Amino acid sequence: MSDLLKVLIVDDSAITRGLFEKAFVRNNFEIAASVSNGRKAVDFCRDHNVDVVVSDYNMPEMDGIEAAKLLIGELGIPVLIYSEDPAIKTDVLATGAAFEKKPSLQSFDEIVFRDFTIKVRKAVDKAKSEGLSSHVNRSERNVESDTDIDSLLGERASFKVLCIGASTGGPTAVQEVLTGLGNNFPLPVLYTQHIDIGADEKMVRWFNQVCPNIPMSLARDGEIAKKGHVYMAPADKHLVIDYVKNDLPVLKLSDEPPERFLRPAVNKLFRSAARIYKNTCIALLLTGMGQDGAEGCKEIIKAGGFTICEDESTCTVFGMPQAAIEMKAASRVLPRDCIARAVVKMTR
Secondary structure, eight states, X not given: OOSSEEEEEEOSOHHHHHHHHHHHHHTTEEEEEEEXXXXXXXXXXXXXOOSEEEEESOOSSSOHHHHHHHHHHTTOOOEXXXXXXXXXXXHHHHTTOEEEEOOOOSSOOHHHHHHHHHXXXXXXXXXXXXXXXXXXXXXXXXXXXXXXXXXXXXXXXXXXXXXXXXXXXXXXXXXXXXXXXXXXXXXXXXEEEOOOTTOHHHHHHHHHHHOTTSOEEEOOTTOBOOTTOEEEOOTTOEEEEEEEETTEEEEEEEXXXXXXXXXXXXXXXXXXXXXXXXXXXXXXXXXXXXXXTHHHHHHHHHTTOEEEEEOGGGOSBBSHHHHXXXXXXXXXXXXXXXXXHHHHHHHO
């Protein structure tokens, strides 16, 4: 990518769009276009090359978060969402977008707007380093995946726990998987997500709104996990399975040092599942940067368990699944919209 980045500006205020255009041009950006809502942004990006989308949050027809899900998930375009309300940051980060406070528009402060454009450029660099990429043709890939799911009929076993690990873009991916599990899922679900401190409780509330079919709560130390319930690792705590009581996992929260700078770490959860549940464990490794979870998948495979890694075609960032695949630690590789169906077939 050249230094002259093509930026699409999205805001329902023409005055705001004009101020941003002025700032970006002065700071070595090319204006691809400026539009008034998220729906127009998605439509434009489907037909034009854009390096980054800078968007307001609150807009008519389609807001910034809904647009970001499509722009990042479908088209692989970095997105930065701005707002005066810092409370939306968790929702923004869940899409894989960056978040920044909206610059004051009371007066055009060149230094403030210059700093804002620098943050936009850093967001693009971060997205490139994390391997953000657009998706391949879904229709062709799903034909293969449907055949692969049918082959899982021979993989049915007495599975007793489902573990999920994810990072960048993970909440949206996990939402799709959990929704696809339907009602009365027969296993306890343990979920480790790389998340900022202070964002975990709001994330759980969001999941309970968007996935009413399966309740979620933050895991508590010593808690016995129930079937048909999701337990998410709190921020800055490793979630592991301590032991089993009546076939159900007893949870443990650990303050052990971060693994590869991560706490919670997916590897910690997956290794404990391999040790405790052996061949009765299913693990899903979804979108995310880095390699966390790959070694844990390997341990589950060695113990006789089953792992599903998300296919590159639907990953926001194909880092963690790719690492597991390269380690031959994936029992199956499936696009996101096929994962829940596979799990249901294996457990029902």
